[in-house]
Each structure stands twice: as C-alpha cells, then as structure tokens.
Amino acid sequence: MKIVEITPCYRITLEHGSYGVETYIDADSKIQITFDNGNILTGNIERVEYGTYPNENDTLIIRAENGELYFIEKVAFQEPYRLVKLKNRTELSDYLMEKYDVAWEQDTTRPFIMENDNLLEGYRQNPLAQPTE
Numbered sequence: 001m002k003i004v005e006i007t008p009c010y011r012i013t014l015e016h017g018s019y020g021v022e023t024y025i026d027a028d029s030k031i032q033i034t035f036d037n038g039n040i041l042t043g044n045i046e047r048v049e050y051g052t053y054p055n056e057n058d059t060l061i062i063r064a065e066n067g068e069l070y071f072i073e074k075v076a077f078q079e080p081y082r083l084v085k086l087k088n089r090t091e092l093s094d095y096l097m098e099k100y101d102v103a104w105e106q107d108t109t110r111p112f113i114m115e116n117d118n119l120l121e122g123y124r125q126n127p128l129a130q131p132t133e
Contacts, residue, residue: 031062041070047115061092069094089122097126 013020025031025048033041043064049058051074062070069086070120088094093113101111113120 014096020050043070046113089120090124091122093120094127096127097124101126 008096011022013022025045027045027047029045031043031045035041041062041064043062045060045127046063047059049057049059058074060070060072062072064070069088069092070099071084071086071092072081074081084095086095095129096113097111101108110125113123
C-alpha cells in the first residue's frame with residue numbers, strides 16, 4: 001500500500017509581525033491510496049490520531065466514496081502500517097473492542113468509544129467477551 005496523495009489543510013499564522021504557512025492533515029482532508037495490485041482507494045479522512053512517539057500509534061479512519069470505512073494504524077515502530085476494511089461504525093466498534101477490551105482477569109471497567117462528545121454511533125460491547133455477572 002502506498003499513500004500517493006493527501007490534500008492537506010493550510011494554516012496561516014501571524015507571529016511577531018511575520019506570517020507563516022503550515023500544512024497539516026485533518027478531518028475531511030481528501031486522500032488517495034494506491035495498493036500494490038494497482039487498485040486505488042479515494043476518500044476523506046474522518047479521524048486522525050497521532051501517536052505519542054514518531055511512527056508509533058498513529059491512526060487514520062478514512063471514509064471511502066462508497067461509504068465503507070478504512071482503519072489505518074501503526075501499532076509499533078517495528079511493525080508496518082495496517083489497513084482494515086470495515087463496512088460501518090458497528091464493525092469499527094467490534095474491531096476496536098475485540099482488540100483493546102482486555103482485562104486479563106482483573107476487576108476493571110469496560111472501555112467505551114467516544115466520537116467527539118458522543119458515544120460512537122454503532123458502538124457495542126466486545127462481541128467476543130463472556131457475559132459478566
């Protein structure tokens with residue numbers, strides 16, 4: 001997979017009497033990805049999360065033109081970026097909950113997924129988890 005084009009946002013700032021321009025990607029930036037087999041994915045970035053460290057824990061959620069969601073994540077420095085294709089937000093919720101809803105037999109509260117200040121549309125608890133008493 002190769003990201004061939006991202007249409008960035010531009011920010012113009014005025015500091016100490018001088019103007020500066022910077023580019024950044026943000027929600028609704030247009031993105032185009034070309035896969036090794038030649039297929040092209042075009043869509044808009046729906047969510048960007050930058051990791052704490054360079055090249056680690058970065059995530060992008062892309063809404064394709066056909067409405068499908070693509071989740072791109074960089075889990076660790078030594079691992080490549082991962083792309084997961086999802087049909088809707090419920091599948092996104094299931095993917096995240098199956099991956100991160102782990103308590104290892106500890107008495108902890110269950111995680112939940114927020115989108116801005118609302119519970120993620122389509123959210124549900126981990127479908128693989130055993131019912132709690």
